[in-house]
Each structure stands twice: as structure tokens, then as C-alpha cells.
Amino acid sequence: MPHDHHDHLSPSGHPYRADNDGPLTYWQRMEIAVRELLIEKGVVTPAEINAQIDAMDARSPANGAAVVARAWTDADFKARLLADASAASREMGFDIGPLNLIAVENTATVHNLIVCTLCSCYPRNLLGLPPDWYKTREYRSRAVREPRAVLREFGVDLPNDVQVRVHDSTADMRYIVLPARPEGTDVLDEAALAELVTRDSMIGTGLPRNPQ
Amino acid sequence: MSDIDGRRWHDMGGQTAGQIPMEGHDFALWEKRVDALMVLCGGKGLFTVDGLRRALEDMGEDAFEKHTYYERWIASVNQNLIEAGAYTLEELAGKMDEVAARGASYGEAQGDG
Incomplete structure (x- = not known):
């Protein structure tokens, strides 16, 4: 949440967070200095920085889940999503920025997994910031080498007849997985379907929830 | 160096x-500010995501082991901004001294930005 701990406001009116109370590190000192120099030079304003953080905090896997649920219920939208995921996401009002977004579809015979072996590229505009494990040496190294073993660590044990496709993202080209719609969900509407779509199901390290 | 010839550390x-270590953490305010500065400075044309990555990749393998993700990012953002002429190394050093004098915790030193 962007603004919890209202009972512990700093002198500037911003909430302290628990991790603001540790000893000041060299790199935190550099962040403060860089930010203040940019403000003093008129490059950025405090309002712009706060607005950017609020926009970042507002992004969550719920955005991606809404796109997935739309694709599950609207065949024309799904076709547009698979043709151009950036344009289809913008159609739903999500800011995708300049990046190329590609949706890859899971089926009964194909399972997709996304990774960024070189750094941490991630469909952050639809899913928020990446989880820590996505940025680790272990995930980046092994996702392209032994994806089935990686998936088992996430609790996903795929039959051998399901083909696994691993997509390596770049700064300019990001992927999102369109998971397969779970069985037994014919009676659910779009909003209820979106509740089944987890973050990991859109990375490929998980599957959607089953309906209650 | 990596164990495969010709590769760089990243x-x-x-x-x-x-x-795969599964533990995560909530992003701290200072980390979100680093991310915001990257996005905003990129949008203003001061440097590109390729510039960010170039400085990260030049750090060498031990940077990945010794520093956290956003520690590497602020180092790269800073290097790119100095190269772009946004401020000088001397200005940075003076400001970092000023920040250190404000207090021992991030909450005390963060300023009102």
C-alpha cells in the first residue's frame, strides 16, 4: 500500500516505513543526493516523483488478470491480444509505454514460461514490479536450461507430452503468458474469472486457481 | 568471469x-524512488534503458553478489546522469556529505522530495 503507517509521519508529511529507520546506507545517501540535485536543477519536481511512485504502486497483477479474463470471455479481444498485446492492453485503458508486449497462449499441449536471462525485464505495466526471485541468478540461469525442474520448484509438474516454451525477454520486448482457462468456469463472469488469475500464472511459473 | 568463454557476468x-530462493520483500521507499528517477529521467531524454544496462553490465560480477538490485540501479542512474551533464561529481559529493549530516537513518536524511 502506498500510504500506510499514517500515525508515523515524517516532518515532510510522508509516512515513515519500517525500513526507513535502519542505518543510512551509502547507496541510500546517493539516492537522496541524486534526487535533490535533479530537483534543484529543475530536471524533475517532487510532484513528478511522487506521481510516478503512485502510478507504480497502482500497478498490480490485477491489471494483467483483467486482460486475461477479457481474453477468456471475448474471442475477438483474444485474437487482438495475441496479434498485438500492447494495443489490446491499451484498449482496456492500461498504459503500456513504448515497449512491445507479446502475449503467449497456454493450451492443453503448450506451456509458456517467461524469463529475462540478461537482467530483469518484465511486463511491469500489467503486473507491477517483478518478484525478487524473478531477478535472481538461479531463476535467470536455470529457466532456459531446465524449465521443467524450475517449474517443479514452483509446484507445477507438467506431463511430458506438454511442450514447454521459454521466452527470454529484452528491454524492448516483453512477454506475458495467457494461461488456459480452467475447467468448470463456464458460469463465471469476467470479474469472477479475473479472481482466478494469479501473478505467477501470467509469468508461467503457476497455473490459474480452480473455481471454488 | 563466467564459466562459459566470451560471456559477461550478466x-x-x-x-x-x-x-531458486523464493523469499521476497516489499520495496522500500528509497527503492521506489530510484525506480521513479530512472523512469522520469528516461522520459526526459537524459539517458536510455540501454545506458542504464551498459553501466550495470560494466560493474562486473561481484557487484551482483555485493549489492542489491536497486543499489546497482542508483549507481548506474548516477553514472548516466553525470555523463549527461545533469550535475557534476563535485556537486554529488557535496550533496552526499550534506545528506549524511542530517541524521543516521533514511527517515531523517531523506529530505522532503
């Missing part, structure tokens, strides 16, 4: 590695 795909 080019990790396909190497062997241990079990």
Missing part, C-alpha cells in the same frame, strides 16, 4: 545454479 542464461 549473461546468465543456461548456466548451472542452485535452488
Whole structure:
């Protein structure tokens, strides 16, 4: 949440967070200095920085889940999503920025997994910031080498007849997985379907929830 | 250096590695500010995501082991901004001294930005 701990406001009116109370590190000192120099030079304003953080905090896997649920219920939208995921996401009002977004579809015979072996590229505009494990040496190294073993660590044990496709993202080209719609969900509407779509199901390290 | 000839440290795909650590953390305010500065400075044309990555990749393998993700990012953002002429190394050093004098915690030193 962007603004919890209202009972512990700093002198500037911003909430302290628990991790603001540790000893000041060299790199935190550099962040403060860089930010203040940019403000003093008129490059950025405090309002712009706060607005950017609020926009970042507002992004969550719920955005991606809404796109997935739309694709599950609207065949024309799904076709547009698979043709151009950036344009289809913008159609739903999500800011995708300049990046190329590609949706890859899971089926009964194909399972997709996304990774960024070189750094941490991630469909952050639809899913928020990446989880820590996505940025680790272990995930980046092994996702392209032994994806089935990686998936088992996430609790996903795929039959051998399901083909696994691993997509390596770049700064300019990001992927999102369109998971397969779970069985037994014919009676659910779009909003209820979106509740089944987890973050990991859109990375490929998980599957959607089953309906209650 | 990596264990595969010709690769730089960040080019990790396909190497062997241990079990994936699943623990995560909530992003701290200072980390979100680093991210915001990257996005905003990129939008203003001061540097590009390629510039960010170039400085990260030049750090060498031990940077990945010794520093956290956003520690590497602020180092790269700072290097790119100095190269772009946004401020000088001397201005940075003076400001970092000023920040240190404000207090011992991030909450005390963060300023009102």
C-alpha cells in the first residue's frame, strides 16, 4: 500500500516505513543526493516523483488478470491480444509505454514460461514490479536450461507430452503468458474469472486457481 | 568471469545454479524512488534503458553478489546522469556529505522530495 503507517509521519508529511529507520546506507545517501540535485536543477519536481511512485504502486497483477479474463470471455479481444498485446492492453485503458508486449497462449499441449536471462525485464505495466526471485541468478540461469525442474520448484509438474516454451525477454520486448482457462468456469463472469488469475500464472511459473 | 568463454557476468542464461530462493520483500521507499528517477529521467531524454544496462553490465560480477538490485540501479542512474551533464561529481559529493549530516537513518536524511 502506498500510504500506510499514517500515525508515523515524517516532518515532510510522508509516512515513515519500517525500513526507513535502519542505518543510512551509502547507496541510500546517493539516492537522496541524486534526487535533490535533479530537483534543484529543475530536471524533475517532487510532484513528478511522487506521481510516478503512485502510478507504480497502482500497478498490480490485477491489471494483467483483467486482460486475461477479457481474453477468456471475448474471442475477438483474444485474437487482438495475441496479434498485438500492447494495443489490446491499451484498449482496456492500461498504459503500456513504448515497449512491445507479446502475449503467449497456454493450451492443453503448450506451456509458456517467461524469463529475462540478461537482467530483469518484465511486463511491469500489467503486473507491477517483478518478484525478487524473478531477478535472481538461479531463476535467470536455470529457466532456459531446465524449465521443467524450475517449474517443479514452483509446484507445477507438467506431463511430458506438454511442450514447454521459454521466452527470454529484452528491454524492448516483453512477454506475458495467457494461461488456459480452467475447467468448470463456464458460469463465471469476467470479474469472477479475473479472481482466478494469479501473478505467477501470467509469468508461467503457476497455473490459474480452480473455481471454488 | 563466467564459466562459459566470451560471456559477461550478466549473461546468465543456461548456466548451472542452485535452488531458486523464493523469499521476497516489499520495496522500500528509497527503492521506489530510484525506480521513479530512472523512469522520469528516461522520459526526459537524459539517458536510455540501454545506458542504464551498459553501466550495470560494466560493474562486473561481484557487484551482483555485493549489492542489491536497486543499489546497482542508483549507481548506474548516477553514472548516466553525470555523463549527461545533469550535475557534476563535485556537486554529488557535496550533496552526499550534506545528506549524511542530517541524521543516521533514511527517515531523517531523506529530505522532503
